[in-house]
Amino acid sequence: MSLLAELASRHCSPLRGQDHLLPEDKIRGYLNALPDWERIEDGQAISKTYRFGDYYRTMAFVNALAFVAHREDHHPDLSVHYDRVVVRFSTHDVGGLSLNDFICAAKVEQLG
Template identity: 40%
Template sequence: MAEKLDDAARAKAVASLADSGWEDVQGRDAIHKTFVFKNFTRAFGWMTQVAIVAEKMDHHPEWSNVYKTVEVTLATHDVGGLSELDVTLAQKMDRLAQ
């Protein structure tokens, strides 16, 4: 089972993701990023790829899609905040978006 990141590990993780656009969610122990693609097909294709990865990880994002924009929030509900699962999924999302 995942464990909630302690303050030091959380700060390090968020800092490592900040360069690629991930940000803290105000009032919640979560991170957020807006992905913008060339068009709807690319956005939906990326979401499909991420869905397969997330299912294999048994860790699913909160997300929404409007045309070419996908809003993503990551947190591990079982632990009430960020875990290594969120960091790993964020990194995989970034790689798939390239």
């Protein structure tokens, strides 16, 4: 099983506090498994832009992503445009990147 598939098969859990911040080696490893995702905001978040042929497909993706985020209780910041969606994950309750961010990013990858 690939790392991407392994992450996508997991579920988020409530995390609070800096004890749940991921170490650099884990972040790099997980990021390598997520095609075209990048670290932003001084490494405190991850982001990817998904592009679509029209507004209908864009909104279908947003709705599917909203379902996943609700089910996992881990919600990204979204910037929605006619033909693209910018997805940004960070775990506010830990002050940076946690395992939940990468679990959800992997699930979003399965949608795109």
